[in-house]
Amino acid sequence: MAFDRKLLDVIACPVCKGKLLFAQHNDADALVCRFDRLVYPLKDSIPVLLEEQASSITLEQLEALKKG
Numbered sequence: 038m039a040f041d042r043k044l045l046d047v048i049a050c051p052v053c054k055g056k057l058l059f060a061q062h063n064d065a066d067a068l069v070c071r072f073d074r075l076v077y078p079l080k081d082s083i084p085v086l087l088e089e090q091a092s093s094i095t096l097e098q099l100e101a102l103k104k105g
Contacts (some may be wrong), residue, residue, distance in 0.1 A: 040066055040082045050075065051086050060102045062094070074099055 042059055050057055050070035057068040057077070060105050070079040075091040077084055094102075 040079055040084070044084070048084065048086065050077075052088055057084075058102070062098075062102065069094070069099070070103055071099055071103075 040059065042082050045057060045059060045068075047066075048057060048077065049055060050073060052073050052075065053070065055070055055072045057070055060067055060069050060076075062069065062076045066079045066082075068086075069075070070077070070091075074094050074096065075088070076094055077091050079085070
C-alpha cells in the first residue's frame with residue numbers, strides 16, 4: 038500500500054503545525070518539515086508523526102531533498 042499524498046493537505050508537523058513534504062530520505066519514504074528540519078518516517082505507508090521518532094537533517098540535506 039502506497040502513501041496517499043492527498044493526506045499532505047490535512048496533516049501538519051506536530052511541532053510547528055507547518056506543511057510537510059513527501060520525500061525520499063535514506064532510501065525510504067518520509068515526511069519532511071522544512072521549518073524545523075525534521076524527518077518523520079513512514080511505517081507501512083503510515084506517517085509516524087511523533088517528535089521523538091523524527092530525525093534532524095542539515096540545511097544542505099534539506100536543499101538536496103527539495104531538488105530531488
